[in-house]
Amino acid sequence: MYKIGIDLGGTNIAVGIVNENCQIIAKDSTPTKADRPYDEIVNDICLVVKRVLDNNGISLDEVSSIGFGSPGILDNEKGTVTDNSNIHWENYPIKEKIQKQINKPVYMGNDANVAAWAEYLGGAGRGSKNMIMLTLGTGIGGGIIIEGKLITGSHNIGAEIGHSLLVADGEQCGCGNKGCIEAYCSATALIKFAKRNLKDNPDSSLAKKEHINAKTVIDAAKAGDRYASEIFDDYTTNLARFLGSLINFLDPDIIVLGGGVANAGEFLLEPLRKKTPAYTVFPQLTNTNIVKAALGNDAGIIGAALLGE
């Protein structure tokens, strides 16, 4: 049997057919055009689901369930989605709307959470018991898996890992609060810190760049640029402090890092592995693997599909 995974983003509706080995065997997509009425978006979702099945000669009888992931607050029991970012839905009964057109069990979850679920079942976290994933991108998303369960909390507003405290009353965060880890360790924050004192560091190679993104900063640090190296060293120190705090709290066997900054690979992971134990209560007993995510953008589709039993 196959499972369908739907990854609804602000730009694209991506749909994939996932096999029993947690692999995408075919995918298709269409633009979200997020300003449309909800029902039009759902029509397009269902159209793409049917199209990808047709194009690959798979019938609905071979599909056991449909999984749906999107930003926002998703209530899997009620079948509703409330989105606070791109799509502005409020308690929209997406499950019922999909089932009207395709009569299959529908499961749903927040996009960052389902990406973690994909890494847990079919990616970097495979075989682990307790896993935390952080996506170091524009913001910081992620997911928490404890003893084989994807944790979303009692009111579906948990696993907002990016809004755990690093420095109470510290840097302003996009959420309105101050001092969240997102305000220190997202790609956006890395760029912010790189720009902040750049005019006092005219010798840095970054000073000559027209546009600075996370990769620019990381590449400059890799090349030995002193200023960029200091910025990135502060970055890994702050992230290590946070990982230490996470280990004190949940003691996972594995922490998986995704998103743009994680593309730095060992240049990010190696200092994190070195620094993190010192920020735990029991450095000598700290034994949490810190690794890079394995599935990339496919995690959204795979994780949504794997929500189905």
Added chain:
Amino acid sequence: MYKIGIDLGGTNIAVGIVNENCQIIAKDSTPTKADRPYDEIVNDICLVVKRVLDNNGISLDEVSSIGFGSPGILDNEKGTVTDNSNIHWENYPIKEKIQKQINKPVYMGNDANVAAWAEYLGGAGRGSKNMIMLTLGTGIGGGIIIEGKLITGSHNIGAEIGHSLLVADGEQCGCGNKGCIEAYCSATALIKFAKRNLKDNPDSSLAKKEHINAKTVIDAAKAGDRYASEIFDDYTTNLARFLGSLINFLDPDIIVLGGGVANAGEFLLEPLRKKTPAYTVFPQLTNTNIVKAALGNDAGIIGAALLGE
């Protein structure tokens, strides 16, 4: 059937018989004398277990299991305890040692974790699904229950809630790191902050006290002392920030507060309930109860007993 709960502290070995309603029907204790060889302590534990049963006319046949709680790192699967504080045990096979003298299933857990387990099953958290407990005492201990399971992590070093970050690189913490919530919101920290600027506040009623403890500070704040009120206001702000971060992370239905500072009751809880939602990502959806622990010191015995199935 009854369950036996053992609460091994640095000062006393406390033992209780717990009935099926999670209540202690009889208890007994003896001094720990922690500097003795391990085996002598275990002999005394078993002696007190047998004595409390004898004295209450209950036979071992009526006991389904024994639960053991103590400070330190307890490995329930291996049956060992490693204590880093009072008793200086290292991988001591306590389960096997107890079973040599009393042949019953033995379960074990960290004392702060089992106290949370007691509150979850038979105290303030009864009926909840996801609960976090914080004990605001000399340090900050606690426990995490997620979907009905007591969470201790992959290597039994989790649920060190007191060593979650509030302010990275902030106040020195007893664990060796800086900025843990324990360094801001334990009873010890409250006293530290009250003393810190006291000489600049000679008008405060606290300036006339020979000895300042958490209750002194709270009582002065209750009585309207300006300086004590400011200290306690900062305290509840910091704790609310941390609770907000916890809600973002795990979104529990209930947060239970125990320990000396929680004896302030509504004087503590009311400002926390007022301040906490603003420190979450979704203030309007934040719906976590913040309550006082119900079981007091008995939680150690009850929680240990209830580890048994």
